[in-house]
Amino acid sequence: MALHFDRTEFDSRRDRLIIEMADRKLDALLVFSQESMYWLTGYDTFGFCFFQCLVVKADGSMILMTRSADLRQARHTSILDNIVVWTDREGANPASELRNLLNDLDLLGCRIGIEYDTHGLTARSGRLLDEEMKTFATTEDASTIIPHLRVFKSAAEIAKVEKAAALGDDALDAALPLIKQGGDEGAILAAMQGAIFAGGGDYPANEFIIGSGSDALLCRYKAGRRKLNKNDQLTLEWAGVFHHYHAPMMRTVLTGKVSRRHQELYDAALASLQAVEKAMVPGRTFGDVFDAHARVLEAGGLTRHRLNACGYSVGARFSPSWMDRPMFYAGNSEPIAPGMTLFAHIIIMDSDSETAMTLGRTYVTTEDEPRPLSRRNLDLIVQ
Numbered sequence: 001m002a003l004h005f006d007r008t009e010f011d012s013r014r015d016r017l018i019i020e021m022a023d024r025k026l027d028a029l030l031v032f033s034q035e036s037m038y039w040l041t042g043y044d045t046f047g048f049c050f051f052q053c054l055v056v057k058a059d060g061s062m063i064l065m066t067r068s069a070d071l072r073q074a075r076h077t078s079i080l081d082n083i084v085v086w087t088d089r090e091g092a093n094p095a096s097e098l099r100n101l102l103n104d105l106d107l108l109g110c111r112i113g114i115e116y117d118t119h120g121l122t123a124r125s126g127r128l129l130d131e132e133m134k135t136f137a138t139t140e141d142a143s144t145i146i147p148h149l150r151v152f153k154s155a156a157e158i159a160k161v162e163k164a165a166a167l168g169d170d171a172l173d174a175a176l177p178l179i180k181q182g183g184d185e186g187a188i189l190a191a192m193q194g195a196i197f198a199g200g201g202d203y204p205a206n207e208f209i210i211g212s213g214s215d216a217l218l219c220r221y222k223a224g225r226r227k228l229n230k231n232d233q234l235t236l237e238w239a240g241v242f243h244h245y246h247a248p249m250m251r252t253v254l255t256g257k258v259s260r261r262h263q264e265l266y267d268a269a270l271a272s273l274q275a276v277e278k279a280m281v282p283g284r285t286f287g288d289v290f291d292a293h294a295r296v297l298e299a300g301g302l303t304r305h306r307l308n309a310c311g312y313s314v315g316a317r318f319s320p321s322w323m324d325r326p327m328f329y330a331g332n333s334e335p336i337a338p339g340m341t342l343f344a345h346i347i348i349m350d351s352d353s354e355t356a357m358t359l360g361r362t363y364v365t366t367e368d369e370p371r372p373l374s375r376r377n378l379d380l381i382v383q
Contacts, residue, residue: 001075001077001078002077003042003079004042004160009156010042012154013039014040014056015060017029017060017149020145020149021056021058024140024142026140027057027107027110027112028055028102028107028113029113030053030055030098030113030115030129031056032115032121033119034120035118035315035316035318036115036118036146037078039316041079043064043078044073044078044244045070045073045077046318048120052064052067053098061082063080063083063101063105064084065086065101068087093128094128095132096128096132099132102137107137111137112139112140113145114139114141114143117141117144118143119319151315152337153340154339157315158364160245161315161362161364162247163242164239164240164246165240165362165373166375167240167241168196168247168362169376170199171191171193172192172249173195174195176381181256182228183227184225184227185212185226185227188234189208192208193208202241203241204238205244205317205318205322206323208237208238209235209237209250210235211235212228212232212233212234213226214354216356217354219349228255230255230256232255232256233252233255233355235251235356236252237360243316245314245316246315247341248343248361248362250345250347250360251381252356252357252359253381253383254383264300265350265355266359266380268357269346270378272293272296272346273378275292275295275296276289276292276310276311277369279336280344280369281336281368282337282367283336284335285335285336286332286335287331287334288336289336290310290332293310293328293344293346294310297346305351306346308330311327311342311344311345311360312324312325312326312328313325313340313343315341336365337365338366339365340365341363342364342365344360346359359378361373361376
């Protein structure tokens with residue numbers, strides 16, 4: 001089997017889940033999130049774009065229902081030894097087949113939790129499932145159980161994120177020589193992703209963000225490439241990825257001369273990120289971290305140029321996004337605790353002057369100050 005963790009690691013995760021299920025008085029949990037399946041069993045696939053479900057019973061036993069294309073994938077990448085296949089055919093209703101499986105598992109009339117909040121369960125599939133479960137069992141939304149457990153990383157998981165962070169640094173090292181007048185965004189992307197692959201890393205859960213000129217103010221990937229001017233701005237958001245564990249970074253790199261506005265925004269971004277670091281400690285909350293970021297930018301008159309979130313938890317994620325929960329936004333009462341891997345980003349987009357500035361890196365929380373995982377400092381990068 002192609003497992004990325006020792007069996008004892010998976011046993012520990014299962015035991016933590018069983019305790020949570022007992023607290024919720026659940027007889028079974030229907031797992032649809034690929035991240036949850038990977039965390040619990042090692043099962044590694046993009047087949048979650050189709051209907052599949054991992055059934056976890058209160059005694060810790062597990063059975064996966066999936067398609068034939070993923071049968072060998074599950075056997076090879078996971079600890080699972082109980083796998084059933086639903087058959088692709090015209091008019092197939094895998095939710096009905098799942099109900100039959102649950103009946104075979106003596107779960108009729110039981111209390112069953114369901115992971116609804118995931119890309120692994122489409123709205124259509126969710127409606128089919130609800131229809132089948134309506135007269136079969138008492139159900140409840142259990143979407144938060146495993147994600148909350150995944151927030152707290154084991155030593156083995158932190159080692160994965162540390163490796164991912166090193167690959168992220170390698171990607172920036174590969175990109176910098178190409179960031180100059182006439183530099184091509186396509187070549188920059190190729191160099192960054194190539195460095196990660198060459199270092200043993202993986203595809204990211206979402207596309208790298210790259211944009212120069214006016215596109216430097218965008219926070220999402222868009223199709224189309226551009227070549228850099230003599231005095232230009234290039235916003236990059238990327239992640240080193242190792243065994244699906246992500247360590248994102250974000251930078252706006254300048255070519256040529258530094259404008260006065262760029263310097264002002266960089267100074268504000270640095271001060272804001274430093275405030276975030278001071279707030280990212282046990283005893284504070286995710287909302288406190290956001291507030292620390294916002295206060296600095298508001299004091300600099302940048303309220304309308306900032307975003308309404310400044311980062312989030314990261315770990316093992318699958319498409320379409322490497323963003324995890326909890327997030328840094330106003331009022332989030334989730335406490336900061338040791339053993340979290342968190343990405344903090346400061347994004348300032350001044351549309352009036354078309355000036356962009358970003359600064360972000362991944363941290364692991366400790367009993368005291370957070371530890372940045374990048375080997376790079378936070379200096380403004382000018383090529």
